[in-house]
Amino acid sequence: MKDFFMGESSPGMIDWTTMPTYNTIMSIAAGAGLVALVLFARDLLRHHTEGPVSTDGWALTFGSLGVILTLTGLHMSFTWPLAAGGFAFDNIIFGETSLGFGVLMSALAIFLAKRGDRIVASPAPLAEVARAARPLGIFIAGLGLALLAIMVAGIVYQLFAAPPQEPISGAFADWPLVEAIFMSLLFGLVGLGAVLAPLAIRSFARVSPSHGAVTTLAVPTIAKVVGALWFVAGIVFILFGAMNFYTHIGLIVNTM
Template structure:
């Protein structure tokens, strides 16, 4: 393989840069997908009898994202080898999304029966989510800021020592565009979300679903791929 051996000049002290945005990307991607699927079921009037199952799923993902996101936000572990900005890019959005998932998990676990028996579930969900939608909107704007920083400073480019992604090391704008594009998708869905709640259907809801669904799938697959590429980078640079 072309990436079997790393150039000797790049060495990273991994004890000073714990990296776990692999599990964060997978959890965030799956979380976005599940939010879209549950929203579709509610809009179609389908009965999601086992709301406890959704609560368990949101709870597991929320714990992962809150734990890793809070640690990254407060301790800046990626600053040890010169990547302090990644703590903001990955840590803070993960923390925010994780807390939202935990809030949803708590409600579905404790009050899922009330939601199931409501004569107008869409109106109930809209009223419940309306206050938090402002925070979702604000984090959407934050995602635009992250995307702009990625393009402006060509962040996210993998070093040549990283398998697969490193093959594009000479084209740093390529990966910057890919990751920034994902943040744009999440941001568009988040900014439109409050308006979709008010509309209770129509094009705004479809925009949120498409943006979050595509971004969730991409984050999930990219995070899974990074289990190989990040392990390869560690082996090649330790």
């Protein structure tokens, strides 16, 4: 992050006892959650052609990811700033968005744990889930707008740039706009998908159980767009978070 060195008396050195950061695991959990949502919807669509969906398995998946994001997001949201060296904007960008996503995934996990049998027994299981999720569309769209706002702020204020002491990402320290654009567009992809998600949910919720199972051929275009946006962004978040386990360790070693 570009402000890791704010307030430091010795340039290039950081007191890591006052600079906690864990957006590494948050990035992987958020990316895995996005990918999991797409794969879960696909499983529900193919429920009648490829075998029953394991709602218990998906409940465990969303519950595990939800706990990680809820706890880390809650702590980051309540601790201002999380790190004494500055960059309180991270509390908003990573903390609040992770908290919102974590609570949504936790709620989905509880719903699947309680209603799994009913969902699997439905002739249109995705429609069953979509009807329950429709009221959440308001909050999902709101989070999407927030992510789009983060995208704009990231480019305007050139956030997300790594210091030169950080491996790999630090190579672009002299061009802060490079990582600012990369990360901002990544947030923008997720945000656009979230803004469109209520429309996709509504289209699936309208399917009548009497019409039988929804097939992959019946997937609305809007749902395909949301799925593509979240799947691509999720994979990138996973890879970027995994890479940051190396780059952040390297930054700590280089600035101790």
